[in-house]
Amino acid sequence: MGSSWDFGVSKELTEVERRIRESVKSGEPLLTEIASYVIDSGGKRLRPTVALLSFKASGDGDPAKIIELAAAFELIHSATLIHDDINDSGGMRRGRVAAYIKYGVQNALVTGDFLYVKGFAIGGKSPPEIVDLTADVCAMLAEGEIAQKKHSGDVSLTDAQYLDIIRKKTALPIGASAQTGAMLAGASPRIVSDMADYGVNLGIAFQIVDDVLDVTGDPDILGKPVGTDIREGNVTLPTIHALNNGSSVNREELMRIIRRKNKNEDHVRKAMDIIRRSGAVEKALADAESFSKKAKDSLHRIPSDNKYKAEMEKLADFVIERSR
Amino acid sequence: MGSSWDFGVSKELTEVERRIRESVKSGEPLLTEIASYVIDSGGKRLRPTVALLSFKASGDGDPAKIIELAAAFELIHSATLIHDDINDSGGMRRGRVAAYIKYGVQNALVTGDFLYVKGFAIGGKSPPEIVDLTADVCAMLAEGEIAQKKHSGDVSLTDAQYLDIIRKKTALPIGASAQTGAMLAGASPRIVSDMADYGVNLGIAFQIVDDVLDVTGDPDILGKPVGTDIREGNVTLPTIHALNNGSSVNREELMRIIRRKNKNEDHVRKAMDIIRRSGAVEKALADAESFSKKAKDSLHRIPSDNKYKAEMEKLADFVIERSR
Numbered sequence: 001m002g003s004s005w006d007f008g009v010s011k012e013l014t015e016v017e018r019r020i021r022e023s024v025k026s027g028e029p030l031l032t033e034i035a036s037y038v039i040d041s042g043g044k045r046l047r048p049t050v051a052l053l054s055f056k057a058s059g060d061g062d063p064a065k066i067i068e069l070a071a072a073f074e075l076i077h078s079a080t081l082i083h084d085d086i087n088d089s090g091g092m093r094r095g096r097v098a099a100y101i102k103y104g105v106q107n108a109l110v111t112g113d114f115l116y117v118k119g120f121a122i123g124g125k126s127p128p129e130i131v132d133l134t135a136d137v138c139a140m141l142a143e144g145e146i147a148q149k150k151h152s153g154d155v156s157l158t159d160a161q162y163l164d165i166i167r168k169k170t171a172l173p174i175g176a177s178a179q180t181g182a183m184l185a186g187a188s189p190r191i192v193s194d195m196a197d198y199g200v201n202l203g204i205a206f207q208i209v210d211d212v213l214d215v216t217g218d219p220d221i222l223g224k225p226v227g228t229d230i231r232e233g234n235v236t237l238p239t240i241h242a243l244n245n246g247s248s249v250n251r252e253e254l255m256r257i258i259r260r261k262n263k264n265e266d267h268v269r270k271a272m273d274i275i276r277r278s279g280a281v282e283k284a285l286a287d288a289e290s291f292s293k294k295a296k297d298s299l300h301r302i303p304s305d306n307k308y309k310a311e312m313e314k315l316a317d318f319v320i321e322r323s324r
Numbered sequence: 325m326g327s328s329w330d331f332g333v334s335k336e337l338t339e340v341e342r343r344i345r346e347s348v349k350s351g352e353p354l355l356t357e358i359a360s361y362v363i364d365s366g367g368k369r370l371r372p373t374v375a376l377l378s379f380k381a382s383g384d385g386d387p388a389k390i391i392e393l394a395a396a397f398e399l400i401h402s403a404t405l406i407h408d409d410i411n412d413s414g415g416m417r418r419g420r421v422a423a424y425i426k427y428g429v430q431n432a433l434v435t436g437d438f439l440y441v442k443g444f445a446i447g448g449k450s451p452p453e454i455v456d457l458t459a460d461v462c463a464m465l466a467e468g469e470i471a472q473k474k475h476s477g478d479v480s481l482t483d484a485q486y487l488d489i490i491r492k493k494t495a496l497p498i499g500a501s502a503q504t505g506a507m508l509a510g511a512s513p514r515i516v517s518d519m520a521d522y523g524v525n526l527g528i529a530f531q532i533v534d535d536v537l538d539v540t541g542d543p544d545i546l547g548k549p550v551g552t553d554i555r556e557g558n559v560t561l562p563t564i565h566a567l568n569n570g571s572s573v574n575r576e577e578l579m580r581i582i583r584r585k586n587k588n589e590d591h592v593r594k595a596m597d598i599i600r601r602s603g604a605v606e607k608a609l610a611d612a613e614s615f616s617k618k619a620k621d622s623l624h625r626i627p628s629d630n631k632y633k634a635e636m637e638k639l640a641d642f643v644i645e646r647s648r
Contacts, residue, residue: 028467030474083437087430106411106473109433113407114466116440121459124448135445142438143352149430150354 005044005318007311009052012063012070016048019071023118034103034111038078041096047073050202051177053315054195057299057308059185066184068122069130073177075119076134080141082112087145088232095223130180137176144168152233155255159240159287163204166211171203178202194298201295202316208288209323211236215275216323227268233258237287239271241280250274285323292316329368329642331635333376336387336394340372343395347442358427358435362402365420371397374526375501377639378519381623381632383509390508392446393454397501399443400458404465406436411469412556419547454504461500468492476557479579483564483611487528490535495527502526518622525619526640532612533647535560539599540647551592557582561611563595565604574598609647616640 024035048070055066085098086105092098100108123134147165151157178199182192213222214229215238229236235258243251257263257271275281295316302309348359372394379390409422410429416422424432447458471489475481502523506516537546538553539562553560559582567575581587581595599605619640626633 026463026467028470031467031470080437083433087433107470109407109411110466110469110473112437113404113440114463116437117444117459117462117466120441120444120448121455121463124444124450124455124459125452126448128449131445131448135441135448138441139350139438139445142434142441143350143355145434146352146355146431149434 005049007049007053007315008308009049009056009311012052012067013045013048015063015067016045016052016070016074019067019122020074023071023075023122024115026114030103030107031111031114034099034107035078035115037096037102038082038099038111038115039074043078043081045074046206047077047174047177049315050174050199051181053308053312054178054181054199055185056181057302057306057312058182058187058191058195061185065126066181069126069180069184070177072119072122072134073173073180075115075122076138077173079112079115079119082108082115084145086112087149088228092219092224126180127183130183133176133179137172140168140172148234151235153259153261154235155243155258157235157240159237162235162237162240166204166207167200170207170210171200174203174206175200191301194301197298198295198312198316201291201298202319205288205291205295205316206319208237208284208291209319212238212281212284212288212323215272216281227272230258230268230271231263237284238275238280241283242275242278245278245280245283247278250278285320288323289320292320329373331373331377331639332632333373333380333635336376336391337369337372339387339391340369340376340394340398343391343446344398347395347399347446348439350438354427354431355435355438358423358431359402359439361420361426362406362423362435362439363398367402367405369398370530371401371498371501373639374498374523375505377632377636378502378505378523379509380505381626381630381636382506382511382515382519385509389450390505393450393504393508394501396443396446396458397497397504399439399446400462401497403436403439403443406432406439408469410436411473412552416543416548450504451507454507457500457503461496464492464496468494472558475559477583477585478559479567479582481559481564483561486559486561486564490528490531491524494531494534495524498527498530499524515625518625521622522619522636522640525615525622526643529612529615529619529640530643532561532608532615533643536562536605536608536612536647539596540605551596554582554592554595555587561608562599562604565607566599566602569602569604569607571602574602609644612647613644616644 020039024032024039026032051066051070051073052063055063082099086100086108091101099111124131144165148169151161175196176199179192179196182195187195211229214226214236217226219225239254239258242254254271254274257267260267296313299309299312344363348356348363350356375390375394375397376387379387406423410424410432415425423435448455468489472493475485499520500523503516503520506519511519535553538550538560541550543549563578563582566578578595578598581591584591620637623633623636
């Protein structure tokens, strides 16, 4: 997202980076190297950004504690990225070759565990309700992974089932980041719940756009190849819409491709083409926009002169804009 | 270890089992199934046993809290077993086919993460010093894995380097179990440190015996194949002793086999034969016995009429006896 990724918390994000880097120091240099490789490749730091914004929008305390937790969330997120890449045979991540390819599956798997532990080491110093929340969303994340794999190549996946999977895999962790920010800011239960809603809806919008970009995006800009969901058999919202709305000839062909165990690049290109021509992309983006709007609406109790509210709205817009 | 595995804490171990099973319940049935598959295959519950014994030997409080943590340690241990098997291509574990073979690498990897999270969810409710201790030993565990892989096929590995690896991979987690038991019992810093020493030395003895059994054991009794360390290129204490003590002809041949990238079963058998005939097994077992003795010696401040002290001594003997 480059230089436009600035939502008024860049000072705190620098502190989060420092804390992350401090965490991954290890007596085993290779472990630090692999962990740093994954962390250095950047990424948007969406979870820390959301945690910091929510904290700042709902109170005005010392951000030290939320900086710690924001680092924990990003460490845990980095752990899941490494393990996801191993599981999905993802070749590129954040514009670089995936860690498991560069360093081998064994070293990458262990580094994922290491990052998990480092995240939990910080998270475990939090009040018990935050420990529970973090552990719950991490468990949900595992459930989402299992559900996604279970439905691999499943052309009957409904949009409700799809939403449930991305809720678990992406939206709840982002919701937890926002919720934790408000909790640590000492916000009222109502505001805490509003912030959780913001994060969850933002996360759903974000993931839908991610799934759209996998069909329409430019690999050079994304830093990863496109068509991976089709290649891996993950049925996402653009595919679901195409299966429900395209011409019957195209639907049959798309179904055949999705169900194939071994897809070649012609199959993948053909499927992407069918999806793009079906109007499914526009429909999925309209869905994403409605979740982005829901995210913004959940901020209605925050006074309109709160400058971080404006940043959170800007972030919700940004998540959609990157699809354009 | 069968029916003789009873060290006066079986009632509490039943509670630990209950807590573990409660932890792995999930909305995604497959996740519970895989987690239960790994947990049901039993294992010795060494870490919970050590935690409970240490707690009981150093105080007389309500064991509820240590039962929780003992469950957490076993959950984390189970997580590492699943990931280890993926990394070592281990085919059998605790007498059953490894989870990643039965359920696939992707599902197994995610279940490992899930078990990690469930362990940390419990551990994260502990006092900060216990969170730190747990996270530190988990990070060390990752370091040990990386170090072991780095030294794969390294015929110049010294016994000091070997001890450092097994300390990180096995002994420190067992030490942390014992240490935590004493901490939660409210023992004095000196007793807490004694208990940590007990666990670490017990863990080293246990791992040396495990490594010996990989050369001398009966696969039917062990519930896993033997020769795996040689096959995987892990240089363990019996091999180190054989390389230092055998005849020069045999040493040359053993080195050649260990350095080979692709070993066939003849190579593995030949290497095991050389190790067994070199006197290395007896030497490694003598080392294990000295660590077992160190473990018992670290209990010297516990009064001799403390019945759990006797059980801890029995456990330290048991760890050696299973090699016979």
